[in-house]
Amino acid sequence: MNTSTSAATFHAMPATLPRRLLALFYDLWAVIAIVATVGYVCQRATGGQLITTAGHVETVWWYQPLQGLVLSAYFLASWLRGGQTLGMRPWRLRLVRLDGGPVRFPQAVIRLLAGAAPLLMLGLAPLFGVAAAVWGTLLLWAIWFAWALGNPRRRALHDLLAGTEVRRIA
Incomplete structure (x- = not known):
């Protein structure tokens, strides 16, 4: 990280709640895209047997944990690589430690x-x-x-x- 980015991050003001919620709304679209993509790949990989509807809807046991793992990876990777999710970028928000350094x-x-x-x-x-x-x-x-x-x-x-x-x- 260069010095100007570090200094800008350290001296930045805490984000307001409305700005954070707007960034979260933007991230919702990324989450929907990730969930849809994982669902599509899993449906193709199982030959259309991911979801069954014999009387009621059922999914294979590993599908929801996989979705959680992929979404978790998205947020962790975003926060650890620059401190920003896709939704935080247009609103110029960054997740940092209390001293302004990158999140561990x-x-x-x-x-x-x-x-x-x-x-x-x-x-x-x-x-x-x-x-x-x-x-x-x-x-x-x-x-x-x-x-x-x-x-x-x-x-x-x-x-x-x-x-x-x-x-x-x-």
Whole structure:
């Protein structure tokens, strides 16, 4: 990393919540593209047997873990190689350590797991229904991000746990 990038990152202001949410919305499109691509490749690789509909929809046991692994790799690689996902680039945001340096692998993993934790609510769909599980997931994510509203450095809950912050860069 060159000196000008390092200095710009270190002196940058913490990103506002609306800017972070807009970047997250952009990343949603990347996530949809990744999920669709992995689904297409898996469907072709299984000869169309990835999803069966004998009475109800079923997927092979390895499909959802594979999707999670590929999406995790996207976020980890983005954060570790420059601190930016595709959605963060147009909004000039960068994920950094608190001292402004690049995020380390353990921090990125903690941030990923903490940020994805609300997805565990989806496992309650068989008990409470899909709608309740989805709303529960969205509510937890709202709490995760709302944390940034009361934090002086605008850090969301997953950033607090990982020792990272998202900064606006010049």
